[in-house]
Amino acid sequence: MIQITPKENQSRWVSLGIPIMAAVLSLLLAAIPLAFTGASILDAYVQMIKGVFGSLFNFTEMLTRATPLIFTGLAAAIAFRAKLWNIGAEGQLYLGAMAAVWVGTGMVDGPPILMIPLVLAAGAIAGGLGMLGPALLKTRFGADEVVTSLLLNFIILIFLQMMLEGPLKDPMGLGWPQSEPIVDNAILPQLITRMRLHAGFILALGTAVVAYVILAMTVWGFKIRAVGENAAAARHAGIAVNKTYLAVAMASGALAGIAGVSEVAGLKGYLTADLSPGFGYTGIVVAMLAGLSPLGVIAASLFVASVFVGADSMSRAIGVSSFIADLIVSMSLLCVLLGGFFARFNLRWDRNKGDGS
Amino acid sequence: MMDFVNIFLSDSFWAASLRIATPLIFGVLGALLCERSGVLNLGIEGIFVVGAMTGWMAVWLGMGLWGGIVVAALSGALFGLFHGILTVIFGLSQHVSGLGITLFGTSAASFAYRTALPQVSSPPRIEPFRALDIPILSDLPFIGPVLFQQTAMTWLALFMVALVWWVMEKTALGVAIKAVGDNPDAVNAQGLSVIKLRMGSVIAGSALMALGGAFLTMSAFDAFFFGMVNGRGWICIALVIFASWQPGKALMGALLFGMFDALQVRLQTQAGAVIPGQIFLMAPYVLSIIALVIVARKADYPRALLTPWFKGQR
Numbered sequence: 001m002i003q004i005t006p007k008e009n010q011s012r013w014v015s016l017g018i019p020i021m022a023a024v025l026s027l028l029l030a031a032i033p034l035a036f037t038g039a040s041i042l043d044a045y046v047q048m049i050k051g052v053f054g055s056l057f058n059f060t061e062m063l064t065r066a067t068p069l070i071f072t073g074l075a076a077a078i079a080f081r082a083k084l085w086n087i088g089a090e091g092q093l094y095l096g097a098m099a100a101v102w103v104g105t106g107m108v109d110g111p112p113i114l115m116i117p118l119v120l121a122a123g124a125i126a127g128g129l130g131m132l133g134p135a136l137l138k139t140r141f142g143a144d145e146v147v148t149s150l151l152l153n154f155i156i157l158i159f160l161q162m163m164l165e166g167p168l169k170d171p172m173g174l175g176w177p178q179s180e181p182i183v184d185n186a187i188l189p190q191l192i193t194r195m196r197l198h199a200g201f202i203l204a205l206g207t208a209v210v211a212y213v214i215l216a217m218t219v220w221g222f223k224i225r226a227v228g229e230n231a232a233a234a235r236h237a238g239i240a241v242n243k244t245y246l247a248v249a250m251a252s253g254a255l256a257g258i259a260g261v262s263e264v265a266g267l268k269g270y271l272t273a274d275l276s277p278g279f280g281y282t283g284i285v286v287a288m289l290a291g292l293s294p295l296g297v298i299a300a301s302l303f304v305a306s307v308f309v310g311a312d313s314m315s316r317a318i319g320v321s322s323f324i325a326d327l328i329v330s331m332s333l334l335c336v337l338l339g340g341f342f343a344r345f346n347l348r349w350d351r352n353k354g355d356g357s
Numbered sequence: 358m359m360d361f362v363n364i365f366l367s368d369s370f371w372a373a374s375l376r377i378a379t380p381l382i383f384g385v386l387g388a389l390l391c392e393r394s395g396v397l398n399l400g401i402e403g404i405f406v407v408g409a410m411t412g413w414m415a416v417w418l419g420m421g422l423w424g425g426i427v428v429a430a431l432s433g434a435l436f437g438l439f440h441g442i443l444t445v446i447f448g449l450s451q452h453v454s455g456l457g458i459t460l461f462g463t464s465a466a467s468f469a470y471r472t473a474l475p476q477v478s479s480p481p482r483i484e485p486f487r488a489l490d491i492p493i494l495s496d497l498p499f500i501g502p503v504l505f506q507q508t509a510m511t512w513l514a515l516f517m518v519a520l521v522w523w524v525m526e527k528t529a530l531g532v533a534i535k536a537v538g539d540n541p542d543a544v545n546a547q548g549l550s551v552i553k554l555r556m557g558s559v560i561a562g563s564a565l566m567a568l569g570g571a572f573l574t575m576s577a578f579d580a581f582f583f584g585m586v587n588g589r590g591w592i593c594i595a596l597v598i599f600a601s602w603q604p605g606k607a608l609m610g611a612l613l614f615g616m617f618d619a620l621q622v623r624l625q626t627q628a629g630a631v632i633p634g635q636i637f638l639m640a641p642y643v644l645s646i647i648a649l650v651i652v653a654r655k656a657d658y659p660r661a662l663l664t665p666w667f668k669g670q671r
Contacts, residue, residue: 143653151642154588162635321471326464333457341447
């Protein structure tokens with residue numbers, strides 16, 4: 001029998017090393033599906049690395065791809081810290097994007113110093129409300145937020161299509177279901193000329209630092225962690241658990257909403273129904289790779305974005321399906337989950353089967 | 358108003374309800390089996406995709422429709438084994454593992470499909486399960502079209518309801534599975550293996566889930582599309598709570614759901630000019646949430662759901 005015993009102490013290095021090992025392992029495991037395609041595996045990895053580090057443009061593309069992942073990763077990390085399972089970041093991202101185009105396509109206009117905060121705030125509020133719903137259903141009726149926030153994604157996506165064919169539709173869009181372009185004054189500025197990298201990236205880094213400070217150093221952050229570790233004990237200690245859930249839901253949804261604003265006002269300029277290739281769901285992987293730490297989310301986002309950008313470029317170069325990126329990212333989640341186990345427990349093969357000692 | 362009544366009088370409406378319910382019946386039964394043993398399986402959405410792809414692929418490779426069913430069930434079981442190793446043996450977070458299985462299953466199935474069929478403009482088609490044609494029975498008025506002109510997979514789903522009900526309610530194994538989801542220590546004290554019971558339930562439940570996916574590519578349609586599962590797995594997770602983890606109620610829940618879905622399609626064609634079609638498309642998801650909210654407070658969750666169990670560590 002296999003005996004499982006908890007480890008006495010878990011070192012900081014282990015908790016730092018496991019995500020790195022999981023990331024490396026998932027990249028190595030990619031060789032198996034790659035082998036099935038008949039492509040040269042070494043060539044595939046070379047193409048992936050080139051795709052990220054081959055040029056300044058490629059590198060900034062990776063940072064551009066990491067930007068929404070930092071926001072959705074933070075959204076998942078903060079919610080999961082409180083054991084509030086927000087799986088609805090994908091929908092909240094679109095709510096944020098819709099709010100951004102709603103206020104940002106001519107409803108109001110002003111200097112960028114006003115317009116940029118305005119679209120960000122609109123997106124944050126919309127995203128926040130998007131998670132407040134499932135959180136209220138949880139605190140008021142006891143409905144499992146995993147299922148409600150997940151199902152809300154589908155509802156919001158259909159709502160988005162309705163809006164893009166109706167009120168938000170660009171009359172100049174030649175019939176395509178897309179919104180009018182965001183006004184120039186609400187566009188997040190480019191960071192480097194002729195590169196797509198935009199100010200959303202700086203905002204994402206800043207947000208991660210703020211989230212770290214809030215979680216680690218404020219009373220509110222303490223409450224979030226206390227509720228996540230043991231809701232019953234937190235309630236006993238006088239923490240308003242339901243209020244904390246609602247506040248975390250607002251914060252988490254707002255972060256996902258800002259991801260949507262950043263994509264629409266920083267990268268695309270207008271809204272379509274394929275704005276996000278699953279950034280909301282990938283945010284969950286990012287948060288888990290980060291060990292739910294806000295600063296770790298930055299590193300994890302860079303890794304995941306590298307996989308996506310690198311695999312895209314490899315896929316173009318050697319003709320392997322770009323689903324390989326999703327495969328690597330999902331394997332990294334399973335690897336980090338397993339790694340967490342080996343960090344916390346010792347496995348021992350016990351030959352005296354059933355001895356019980 | 359008369360149109361509304363006519364919908365309920367038409368055999369095509371009831372036939373469609375049962376057809377739409379079929380993949381959900383498989384999915385809810387699968388989720389029921391997993392959760393009754395104490396394991397939440399959020400891998401369901403991905404396992405649906407896996408079943409849809411592998412079942413279809415097996416038929417496309419010439420293994421026959423029933424060969425496809427077997428392949429789909431086995432690949433579902435494989436992903437169930439994986440989820441079981443992570444959550445039952447290693448006791449890791451059932452939420453995270455399930456989501457991981459969904460992401461992994463979806464991307465693995467999509468990658469395999471794209472790798473096997475790199476350059477196809479339109480997805481290749483198979484000859485799917487046909488509507489049954491039973492002498493006399495299929496020709497009966499009303500009952501014929503509703504029950505006896507379904508495909509064999511619908512009948513397989515109904516048979517599975519009976520089988521799961523029988524196992525859960527009438528056999529010692531069912532008693533043990535229910536007990537392991539409520540009080541694993543008591544089961545262990547009886548000398549039964551908590552690990553084996555849970556692993557078996559998760560593997561069998563996942564195989565059922567994969568059949569739900571296979572129905573989509575082998576009976577409802579005849580090809581595999583990316584995104585064709587479209588939340589059906591998640592709906593099953595809501596329905597199993599609605600069904601209080603009972604096979605009979607699971608069938609009822611899935612049928613009720615199929616009815617509403619069939620109804621919305623028909624209302625959509627009638628009211629399409631007045632109400633945007635998307636309102637109707639939202640209905641299944643909204644209904645699932647409403648169903649969940651209605652039963653949430655009195656839902657009698659298996660008491661050890663989400664709680665890992667380790668041997669020798671009370």
